[in-house]
Amino acid sequence: xxxxxxxxxxxxxxxxxxxxxxxxxxxxxxxxxxxxxxxxxxxxxxxxxxxxxxxxxxxxxxxxxxxxxxxxxxxxxxxxxxxxxxxxxxxxxxxxxxxxxxxxxxxxxxxxxxxxxxxxxxxxxxxxxxxxxxxxxxxxxxxxxxxxxxxxxxxxxxxxxxxxxxxxxxxxxxxxxxxxxxxxxxxxxxxxxxxxxxxxxxxxxxxxxxxxxxxxxxxxxxxxxxxxxxxxxxxxxxxxxxxxxxxxxxxxxxxxxxxxxxxxxxxxxxxxxxxxxxxxxxxxxxxxxxxxxxxxxxxxxxxxxxxxxxxxxxxxxxxxxxxxxxxxxxxxxxxxxxxxxxxxxxxxxxxxxxxxxxxxxxxxxx
Amino acid sequence: xxxxxxxxxxxxxxxxxxxxxxxxxxxxxxxxxxxxxxxxxxxxxxxxxxxxxxxxxxxxxxxxxxxxxxxxxxxxxxxxxxxxxxxxxxxxxxxxxxxxxxxxxxxxxxxxxxxxxxxxxxxxxxxxxxxxxxxxxxxxxxxxxxxxxxxxxxxxxxxxxxxxxxxxxxxxxxxxxxxxxxxxxxxxxxxxxxxxxxxxxxxxxxxxxxxxxxxxxxxxxxxxxxxxxxxxxxxxxxxxxxxxxxxxxxxxxxxxxxxxxxxxxxxxxxxxxxxxxxxxxxxxxxxxxxxxxxxxxxxxxxxxxxxxxxxxxxxxxxxxxxxxxxxxxxxxxxxxxxxxxxxxxxxxxxxxxxxxxxxxxxxxxxxxxxxxxxxxxxxxxxxxxxxxxxxxxxxxxxxxxxxxxxxxxxxxxxxxxxxxxxxxxxxxxxxxxxxxxxxxxxxxxxxxxxxxxxxxxxxxxxxxxxxxxxxxxxxxxxxxxxxxxxxxxxxxxxxxxxxxxxxxxxxxxxxxxxxxxxxxxxxxxxxxxxxxxxxxxxxxxxxxxxxxxxxxxxx
Numbered sequence: 001x002x003x004x005x006x007x008x009x010x011x012x013x014x015x016x017x018x019x020x021x022x023x024x025x026x027x028x029x030x031x032x033x034x035x036x037x038x039x040x041x042x043x044x045x046x047x048x049x050x051x052x053x054x055x056x057x058x059x060x061x062x063x064x065x066x067x068x069x070x071x072x073x074x075x076x077x078x079x080x081x082x083x084x085x086x087x088x089x090x091x092x093x094x095x096x097x098x099x100x101x102x103x104x105x106x107x108x109x110x111x112x113x114x115x116x117x118x119x120x121x122x123x124x125x126x127x128x129x130x131x132x133x134x135x136x137x138x139x140x141x142x143x144x145x146x147x148x149x150x151x152x153x154x155x156x157x158x159x160x161x162x163x164x165x166x167x168x169x170x171x172x173x174x175x176x177x178x179x180x181x182x183x184x185x186x187x188x189x190x191x192x193x194x195x196x197x198x199x200x201x202x203x204x205x206x207x208x209x210x211x212x213x214x215x216x217x218x219x220x221x222x223x224x225x226x227x228x229x230x231x232x233x234x235x236x237x238x239x240x241x242x243x244x245x246x247x248x249x250x251x252x253x254x255x256x257x258x259x260x261x262x263x264x265x266x267x268x269x270x271x272x273x274x275x276x277x278x279x280x281x282x283x284x285x286x287x288x289x290x291x292x293x294x295x296x297x298x299x300x301x302x303x304x305x306x307x308x309x310x311x312x313x314x315x316x317x318x319x320x321x322x323x324x325x326x327x328x329x330x331x332x333x334x335x336x337x338x339x340x341x342x343x344x345x346x347x348x349x350x351x352x353x354x355x356x357x358x359x360x361x362x363x364x365x366x
Numbered sequence: 367x368x369x370x371x372x373x374x375x376x377x378x379x380x381x382x383x384x385x386x387x388x389x390x391x392x393x394x395x396x397x398x399x400x401x402x403x404x405x406x407x408x409x410x411x412x413x414x415x416x417x418x419x420x421x422x423x424x425x426x427x428x429x430x431x432x433x434x435x436x437x438x439x440x441x442x443x444x445x446x447x448x449x450x451x452x453x454x455x456x457x458x459x460x461x462x463x464x465x466x467x468x469x470x471x472x473x474x475x476x477x478x479x480x481x482x483x484x485x486x487x488x489x490x491x492x493x494x495x496x497x498x499x500x501x502x503x504x505x506x507x508x509x510x511x512x513x514x515x516x517x518x519x520x521x522x523x524x525x526x527x528x529x530x531x532x533x534x535x536x537x538x539x540x541x542x543x544x545x546x547x548x549x550x551x552x553x554x555x556x557x558x559x560x561x562x563x564x565x566x567x568x569x570x571x572x573x574x575x576x577x578x579x580x581x582x583x584x585x586x587x588x589x590x591x592x593x594x595x596x597x598x599x600x601x602x603x604x605x606x607x608x609x610x611x612x613x614x615x616x617x618x619x620x621x622x623x624x625x626x627x628x629x630x631x632x633x634x635x636x637x638x639x640x641x642x643x644x645x646x647x648x649x650x651x652x653x654x655x656x657x658x659x660x661x662x663x664x665x666x667x668x669x670x671x672x673x674x675x676x677x678x679x680x681x682x683x684x685x686x687x688x689x690x691x692x693x694x695x696x697x698x699x700x701x702x703x704x705x706x707x708x709x710x711x712x713x714x715x716x717x718x719x720x721x722x723x724x725x726x727x728x729x730x731x732x733x734x735x736x737x738x739x740x741x742x743x744x745x746x747x748x749x750x751x752x753x754x755x756x757x758x759x760x761x762x763x764x765x766x767x768x769x770x771x772x773x774x775x776x777x778x779x780x781x782x783x784x785x786x787x788x789x790x791x792x793x794x795x796x797x798x799x800x801x802x803x804x805x806x807x808x809x810x811x812x813x814x815x816x817x818x819x820x821x822x823x824x825x826x827x828x829x830x831x832x833x834x835x836x837x838x839x840x841x842x843x844x845x846x847x848x849x850x851x852x853x854x855x856x857x858x859x860x861x862x863x864x865x866x867x868x869x870x871x872x873x874x875x876x877x878x879x880x881x882x883x884x885x886x887x888x889x890x891x892x893x894x895x896x897x898x899x900x901x902x903x904x905x906x907x908x909x910x911x912x913x914x915x916x917x918x919x920x921x
Contacts, residue, residue, distance in 0.1 A: 022840070063836045074915045102916030110906035111833055112840060161918065 001025050001054065001062075003047030006120030006170060008054040008189040009178045013169040014118055015058045022114065023055035023062035026104065028071035028095075029200045044202070053188050067103050074098030076200065080214040083206065083238040086263030087344025087363065090154075091198055096121075097157035105165050116165045120178075122149040124171030125163050133290065139163035141289050143353040146174040153307045156348040156358035160291045207239050221266035223250060226259070226275055234268040237261050243276060243340030257340070260364070277337040282319065283347045285327040286359035293318065293328075293357075301349040301356055303332050305341045311350050312338055329362060528888045528895075529844045532729075532881030533675055533706065533821060539731035539883075542776040546733065549768035557765050558754065567767045574767075577774035581781045582723070583714040584740055590757045591770045594737035595705035595726025596626040601739050601761065602701040602722040603630040603669055605747030607639055610666035610699065618660045619669045620644045620652045621864035622676075627669050627703055628860070640664075649813040650679035650865050658689040661698055668700045672707030676861040676877065677812030678821030680707065687719050696721070699745060705729055705737075709780055709882075710788050710818050721745045725777070727769070731882065732776035736769035780882075787882045791820035794880055794889045798822055801893040802878075807904050811862065811875065820880030825867070826900055829907040831875040837899050843892055846877045 001007045001023045015021040025048045027033075035045050048064060055062030075094045082089035100119060108114035122144030130138040139160055144150040158166065170178055182190035201209045210216035218236025225231045232250045234240060244258040248270065259271035288294070297318040302311035313335040320329045332347060341347065341361045348358035529537075549570060555563030557571045575586035582589075592598045607617060617631050621643045631641045642660045644652050652670060661668065668690050673680045687700050701722040704713055709730035715723055722745065727736035741747060741760070753762030780787075799822050802808055807827045826834055831847030838845045862872035878892070 061840065063839075065836070066832060070914050098915040098917075103910075103914060104916070106910050106913060106916035107833070107906075110909050111903060112837055113902075162916070 001051035003050035005182050005189045008187045009181050010120040010169040012185050021060045023060050025051040025064050027066045070103035082344045086261035088241045088342040090346050092154045101162045116167045118167035121151045121168050123152040123168045141355040145172050149175050152355050153348050156355050224269050226271040237263045237266050240268050242342040276340040279337040280333045281341050282362040283359035284329045284362040286330045288357035301351050304348045527842045527844050528891050530878040531844050531846045533879035535728045536731045536881050542772040545775040546768040546772040574770040574774035577778050590739040590760045592737040598724035598737040598739040599626040601750050606667045606699045607634050608748040609746040614664035614666040616640045616665040617667045618642045622646050622650050622861045650677050654685045654689045661693050665698045671703040673818050675706040677823045678817040679812040680816045727773035730780040733772040736773040788819040805897040822878040826874040829874050829903040834903050
């Protein structure tokens, strides 16, 4: 229970349906110790108090679990490392894979004899017959019914064993329905606004997190144009994201966007909007939800390169097989170009409303 | 009615042979399944038909029927007689795998009223046996609302959480509540008022001073009522420090004090006072020699606790104070934080030879929001709240008459019963301690003998105390990982750190604290439940340590 309306209603629906429900608010980082008079964050102490209040209204047990260590290892460290490597991290995906449906499922099952972890994600999981699966059954991860809210993109990393112990009570609902259920229950979170920020970056500027948590000091370096001309200086490669237009500090007539970040060379390259159109790119650390890749070396599917982006028909082809401790790299060949696939962000493979797998967009070679 | 077993928070099996018929059922909410009229029995989570279908087919259960309970349309199963009800209970307990029944839960814990318990049989998967039915009816222990009578021997209700966190707080005892009620209602006067309402309130407040003073062997004018132990300690420390500033600036305390003390002295340190936090030994005790060495001619205050809240260790208080007196006479004031110790250790302020003693009412079944600072006559302290002249100018603000009355009543009774209470608690605590230690992987903390009688503190190796507390709560045991004041914060215990425990060991700290109202049944219930939970937590935690991010959560 994050203290938002979605997880509040997820808990309400479970409890109402006779499921023995235990409310948990995860204390994940030090921002969680502050109140909103000083810093605003979806995971601040205020949010924990809202979650506690809702659990009280639902008359379910409620606990604060400290998962700071796990969040640090599974989310924060990769987040800081990604920016410093010139990539754009996806902390929510890591949090789902390693904390909510990783560490928390582990605790729920091994310490408290619970069957599953439920969240307020707009996604669906079900079990279907699959002759090729062990035991003839496998779990499917599907988009939430509410197309605007669908959060399946953030869940692509869940394995079969994780899906088996995950519940998404909001999967069949729309956001207005969720709000109305919250109001019907009189939950204090019923009209709480959405939070979109990264929970451990209360001010909204991830560079603050880099400075405070990784001791990052922006080392200025060259800002080069598409043709290699130096057109200015950047404030440290980690401060930029592919596709970024604002805050570049250059005026070159036509609008310029960040097209490439080379952290090793401390170099940020710009280009025109059309330079960011890509019809194919590589995806590393690819996982398949069914626990095994497609039969051949290619798969026709739809690929989504960011949350709420329209999935684009594509063929994904295996470039390298899974290796020791490392997942394979696949090549995505889209039917039509997409704009600004950012290295480090997830590319998720769908077939219809089912998530079949995904990985992280790789940096282009060279 | 007899409760046959329960799974805390999940359901109970109960039977009732009132009116010459056996009755068994499942109640969803254990709170609703307490001895009461049939009409208050909670609905079964199962359709009664399903229960009959699941249990049917056994000859002994022929004729089993279900029908709505008397007062409300809720399904209950009626056996024809007591033997049939017993059989039903046995079947239910022996068939945990029955679909829809989910009685496997019942195997995990179980207590029966009045000392008869099935708990020890549960591990073997055996249900109730001969002689385990309660012989005495519990009806006489109910009050008018069907709730168990609140008496010295509180009725243990299966399915209700067993409260083992008396170091955090205790229930308000009935006598205190009753003494308070008039002062919360018709006797609402302000003790400072000149009229009859004021006089009545003043009378009650005066008597509360006298009662507390008598229990401490002090005088009524030496008693300052406060809003609790924390305020009493703050007033003692800050009040003595500021009043003594002309004489010196040094304050000596120990590293294992309550935060009310440590944060007060650290606050004073910002204003020029010098604070020495004495180290303690492995058991949490201050060395009198080190105290004597720390006290010099600039030391105006020594603040030490009588007993520690986290680990239960009792300080060698007489020797500590004696050493201060030898070195400094009365030029150095001594504050004794007796908040945790007073409920269980007799305090005679004359014999103790302290200058300031603080108490908190809710640790001895008084109300929360009420405390006492005893001040030796002639001791200068500077008020920390300013306003009216209440409590002899030492604590401004209209007095909480009801709180003072409740505190005085509870403290008087506490002191009268203390020897007997302490004896019983020691016996109960030792029983629980032996059961817990038999599980292995546990390390007791605090002093093995010089400790509070009902206080059991330990380290569960390889586990996190906070996680253990959650698991225990889910199984119907209310315990604590450390002081209630710091629950939820990630910091390791400063007490265990001072005692030399590294943070990773201290993380496993668990405290089970018994109180005057703890019954033998509750201890038996805890003995049945706690060791299994601790074992599971150790095994589970080790598994998690190997896979912290759940990369193999298992299907």
